Amino acid sequence: DGGITQSPKYLFRKEGQNVTLSCEQNLNHDAMYWYRQDPGQGLRLIYYSQIVNDFQKGDIAEGYSVSREKKESFPLTVTSAQKNPTAFYLCASSVGTEGTTQYFGPGTRLLVL
């Protein structure tokens, strides 16, 4: 059963804490992406990766970090430098990069305690 999984579904962060959101895909897609969605807003790109061991900053990368050590995994760390982390985080993947469709995981909702 192919798809994209994200965990956890809900995540709570305390002040000054780093948290890591998981994203795994078994679609054999080369490219993976992280987006942030705030209430009533569209999606904003945080980071993307076109190939293993390589990734690029998106439009709002400050306060976030990623790694791409395996093709199927693209974890996102929300660091303590991200002062307003409360949002819905969406991971996506696509077969390639030029004009191909992105498919989304179910999302992780991050809340600050």
Place this chain on the structure above:
Amino acid sequence: QKEVEQNSGPLSVPEGAIASLNCTYSDRGSQSFFWYRQYSGKSPELIMFIYSNGDKEDGRFTAQLNKASQYVSLLIRDSQPSDSATYLCAVNMNQGAQKLVFGQGTRLTINP
């Protein structure tokens, strides 16, 4: 000017009617265009994509692209209450990698 603009709505349409959703974009070099549907609290799911000028039909959905005027639209025929959702327009702005720029979404409500 926002790169991708949509009317945030809400757009209210009676059941069985045609819902028309519009999106304009700023980059004339944009190559591919996507419509996603997002139910409240859920992740976006792909409805349609379109690359060429003209119409593309898939069941009750029709995407229309006019590159000269820089707009793309989505028509939903025979609207059903289950079509009530937020519809996101996304544009690949020809920036090399597959970087999609999303509009803020249009909230659509189908009234029985």
